Amino acid sequence: VPSEVSEREQKVLSIIETARAKRSKFRDTQITMAHGAGGKATQSLIEGLLVPAFANATLEAMADAGTVSVLGGNVAMTTDSFVVNPITFPGGTIGDLAVNGTVNDIAMAGAKPIALTLSLILEEGLPADILKEQVAAIAAAAQSAGVPIVAGDTKVVPRGMCDQMYICTTGLGVLDDRSNLSPSALKPGDKILVSGRIGDHGTAIMLARGEFELDADIKSDTQCLWPMVDKLLDEAGPSLRCLRDATRGGVASVLNELARASRVAMIINEAAVPVHPAVAGAAEILGIDPMHVANEGKLVAIVAPEAAEAALAALRSMPGGEEAAEIGECRTEPEGMVLMATAFGGKRVMDQLVGDPLPRIC
Amino acid sequence: MKYVDEFRDPALGEVLAGEILGLVEPGRHYKFMEVCGGHTHSIYKYGIDDLLPQNVELVHGPGCPVCVIPMGRVDDAIALAHQPDVIFTCFGDMLRVPGSAGTLLDAKAEGADVRMVYSPLDALRIAKANPERPVIFMAIGFETTAPSTALTLKRAKAEGLQNFFCMCNHVTIVPPLRALLDSPDLRLDGFIGPGHVSTVVGVRPFEFIPREYGKPIAVAGFEPLDVLHAIHMILTQIKEGRCEVENQYARVVPWEGNPRALQVMSEVFELRPHFEWRGMGFISQSGLKLSEAYADFDAEITYSVPGIRVADPKACQCGEVLKGVIKPWECKVFGSGCTPERPIGTCMVSSEGACAAYYNYGRFAREREVV
Numbered sequence: 001v002p003s004e005v006s007e008r009e010q011k012v013l014s015i016i017e018t019a020r021a022k023r024s025k026f027r028d029t030q031i032t033m034a035h036g037a038g039g040k041a042t043q044s045l046i047e048g049l050l051v052p053a054f055a056n057a058t059l060e061a062m063a064d065a066g067t068v069s070v071l072g073g074n075v076a077m078t079t080d081s082f083v084v085n086p087i088t089f090p091g092g093t094i095g096d097l098a099v100n101g102t103v104n105d106i107a108m109a110g111a112k113p114i115a116l117t118l119s120l121i122l123e124e125g126l127p128a129d130i131l132k133e134q135v136a137a138i139a140a141a142a143q144s145a146g147v148p149i150v151a152g153d154t155k156v157v158p159r160g161m162c163d164q165m166y167i168c169t170t171g172l173g174v175l176d177d178r179s180n181l182s183p184s185a186l187k188p189g190d191k192i193l194v195s196g197r198i199g200d201h202g203t204a205i206m207l208a209r210g211e212f213e214l215d216a217d218i219k220s221d222t223q224c225l226w227p228m229v230d231k232l233l234d235e236a237g238p239s240l241r242c243l244r245d246a247t248r249g250g251v252a253s254v255l256n257e258l259a260r261a262s263r264v265a266m267i268i269n270e271a272a273v274p275v276h277p278a279v280a281g282a283a284e285i286l287g288i289d290p291m292h293v294a295n296e297g298k299l300v301a302i303v304a305p306e307a308a309e310a311a312l313a314a315l316r317s318m319p320g321g322e323e324a325a326e327i328g329e330c331r332t333e334p335e336g337m338v339l340m341a342t343a344f345g346g347k348r349v350m351d352q353l354v355g356d357p358l359p360r361i362c
Numbered sequence: 363m364k365y366v367d368e369f370r371d372p373a374l375g376e377v378l379a380g381e382i383l384g385l386v387e388p389g390r391h392y393k394f395m396e397v398c399g400g401h402t403h404s405i406y407k408y409g410i411d412d413l414l415p416q417n418v419e420l421v422h423g424p425g426c427p428v429c430v431i432p433m434g435r436v437d438d439a440i441a442l443a444h445q446p447d448v449i450f451t452c453f454g455d456m457l458r459v460p461g462s463a464g465t466l467l468d469a470k471a472e473g474a475d476v477r478m479v480y481s482p483l484d485a486l487r488i489a490k491a492n493p494e495r496p497v498i499f500m501a502i503g504f505e506t507t508a509p510s511t512a513l514t515l516k517r518a519k520a521e522g523l524q525n526f527f528c529m530c531n532h533v534t535i536v537p538p539l540r541a542l543l544d545s546p547d548l549r550l551d552g553f554i555g556p557g558h559v560s561t562v563v564g565v566r567p568f569e570f571i572p573r574e575y576g577k578p579i580a581v582a583g584f585e586p587l588d589v590l591h592a593i594h595m596i597l598t599q600i601k602e603g604r605c606e607v608e609n610q611y612a613r614v615v616p617w618e619g620n621p622r623a624l625q626v627m628s629e630v631f632e633l634r635p636h637f638e639w640r641g642m643g644f645i646s647q648s649g650l651k652l653s654e655a656y657a658d659f660d661a662e663i664t665y666s667v668p669g670i671r672v673a674d675p676k677a678c679q680c681g682e683v684l685k686g687v688i689k690p691w692e693c694k695v696f697g698s699g700c701t702p703e704r705p706i707g708t709c710m711v712s713s714e715g716a717c718a719a720y721y722n723y724g725r726f727a728r729e730r731e732v733v
C-alpha cells in the first residue's frame with residue numbers, strides 16, 4: 001500500500017533530519033585526509049572537538065571570522081593555513097592564497113581588513129628563488145588588498161617534514177558600521193546570490209597537478225573580495241543577512257552550513273548556477289559536482305528579497321563579479337536542508353561533500 | 363556540453379513524461395529494476411523519479427562495482443596495502459569501504475602507501491615511475507572496466523614490467539541477474555539494462571531475460587532522457603503485449619558488443635569457479651581472475667592474502683538492497699548507524715550505491731512540498 005509505505009519512509013527521513021540537526025560528534029580514531037576536505041569530516045572535527053574544547057560564544061557563532069570588542073570598537077579576527085600543492089598554478093600561487101584567503105574571511109564578517117601576520121614553515125633545501133618568488137607574491141597581494149603585513153614568524157623543518165612551504169596568516173579587521181551579518185540571520189524568502197562562476201580554483205589546481213591528462217584553460221579565481229563586500233554594504237548593507245566565501249567544500253558546504261544555522265530550507269535552481277563550461281566538463285568526467293569544488297575569490301551572499309536586485313547589480317559592477325547570479329532562495333520547509341531544482345525538472349537534495357576527492361586544495 | 367546536454371533537455375523530458383503517463387494503466391503498479399548503479403545515480407541526481415507517475419516504481423539492482431565487494435576482499439586489499447614497500451592503488455570509492463577492521467583510508471593514515479587512481483593506466487604509470495617498488499592495482503568492476511584492466515596488463519607484459527600486480531575483483535553481470543531472477547522475493551515487471559556493460563558484451567547476453575523469465579528489458583544510456591526513454595520502451599512493450607530485449611542506447615551499444623574488448627578479456631582473464639558477492643553469497647562463474655599467462659601479475663599469487671570470508675555486519679542489509687528486495691530507507695541502519703560519512707555497508711559508500719544515492723540526493727519526502 002503506497003501511502004503506508006511513504007508514511008514509514010517519512011518517519012525514517014525525519015529521524016535522519018533530527019540526527020543531522022544535532023552538532024556532529026568527533027568519533028574517529030585517527031585523522032584521515034577527509035578531515036581536511038571541508039566536508040562532513042571537517043565539520044565533525046570542528047563541531048565535535050574544537051568548538052567544545054574552546055567553548056565561547058564568538059567561536060560558537062561559527063562565522064568565517066570571530067568578532068571581539070576592543071576598547072569600545074568591534075574587530076574581526078581570523079587565521080588560515082595554506083598547504084596547496086603545487087605552490088604555483090594557473091591564476092595564482094600559494095602566496096596569493098595566503099593573503100586573499102585570510103583577507104576574504106575578514107571581509108565575510110563585514111569587516112574591513114587592516115592588518116595581517118605571516119608565518120612561514122619552510123622545508124630544508126627549499127630553493128631560495130622559490131621562496132623569493134612567493135615572498136614577492138605575498139607582498140604584491142597584500143599591497144593590492146591594501147593590508148600591511150605587520151608581524152611574522154619563520155620556522156624550518158627537516159627535508160621531507162613538509163612539502164616545500166606552508167604558510168599561515170592571521171588577519172585583523174574593523175567591523176563595518178553598515179553591516180549586521182550572521183550565519184543564523186537567514187529568513188524564508190531571502191535570495192541567494194553567488195558572485196560569479198563557481199569551481200574555477202579547485203579545477204585549476206586539479207589540472208595543474210597533471211594527474212588526469214585533462215587540459216583546459218582554467219585559472220584560479222583567487223582575489224581579494226573586500227572591494228566587492230564594500231560595494232555590497234553600500235548598496236544593500238542593512239538587507240545583507242550573511243556573506244561567505246565558498247572555499248573548501250564549495251558552495252554546497254556553505255549553503256548547508258547556513259541552512260542549518262538559520263533553520264531554513266533552501267532551493268537552488270541548477271540552471272541559474274554559473275559554471276565555466278570547462279569546469280562543468282572536467283567535473284562531469286571526474287564525477288564531481290562543481291557545487292563541491294573550491295573557490296578562492298567567490299562569495300555567497302544571502303540578501304533580503306527587496307534588496308536582491310541592488311545587491312546583484314552591486315556584485316556585477318565589480319571586477320570578478322561580472323557573472324554574479326541569483327541562484328535560489330530560502331524557504332521554510334524542509335528545515336535545514338538544501339534542495340536543488342535540477343535543470344532537468346526534478347528535485348534532489350544537495351548535501352555537503354563527503355570524503356576528499358581533492359586533497360591540499362588551499 | 364555537446365552530445366550530453368541534448369540528453370538533458372527538460373522540454374523533451376516533459377514530453378516523454380507525458381507519454382509515459384499515457385502508457386500506464388491507472389490501477390496497475392509497475393516495478394522496474396535498473397540493473398546498473400550508474401542509472402541509480404542518474405535517477406536521483408536528476409530527480410527523474412519526480413517525472414514518473416506514482417504507480418511506476420524503480421528498484422535498484424546489483425550493478426554497482428564497489429557495492430558488490432564483500433568485506434573479506436577489503437581485508438585482503440588492506441593486507442596487500444600493508445606489505446613492505448608496496449604502493450597500493452585503487453579507485454577513490456574503494457578507499458572508504460569498511461573492512462572488518464577499518465578502511466583503506468585508515469590503512470593509509472597508519473602508514474600504508476595507498477593512492478587513488480582514475481584508471482589502471484595511472485597505476486601502470488606509478489609502477490614505471492617507481493621501478494624499485496611493487497605497485498598493486500585493485501581492479502574492480504563489471505565487463506565495463508575489465509577490458510581496460512586487461513589492456514593495462516597486456517601493456518605491462520609487453521613492456522616486461524616486473525613490479526606491477528593486479529588484485530582482480532572483476533565480476534560479470536549475467537550470473538547475479540540470474541540469481542536475482544531465480545529468487546522468489548522479487549516481483550519485477552521489467553529491467554532497465556546496463557548500458558556501459560553492454561558496450562562490451564552487447565545486447566545478446568540479456569536475451570535470456572525475456573525468453574526464460576518473461577520480463578521485458580531495455581538497455582539504456584545514463585542521461586535522464588535515456589532513462590525516461592527506456593521506461594517508455596518497457597511500458598510500450600507491456601502495453602503491446604511484447605516481451606523482448608530492446609536497445610535504447612544504440613548510439614553507443616552495438617548488438618554484438620565489442621569483439622576486440624571481449625577478445626582481450628579472454629586473453630587476460632579466466633572465470634573463477636565462484637566469487638563471493640556482498641550480501642548475496644557465492645555465485646558460480648561470476649568473477650574473473652588473471653589467466654595462466656598472466657599469473658606473474660596476480661597479486662593474490664605473488665603475495666599471500668588472508669582470503670578469509672568475513673560475514674557482513676549483522677545490521678547491514680546491503681544484500682537485500684542489491685537484490686532490490688528492500689529500498690535503502692527500509693534498512694534498519696539506514697541514515698542512523700550507516701551514513702555516507704560513516705558507512706557500515708558498501709551501498710552507502712559508492713556514488714553508484716543505492717543507499718548513498720538516496721541519502722545524498724533523494725533524502726526528502728517528495729510529497730512534502732518545498733514551501
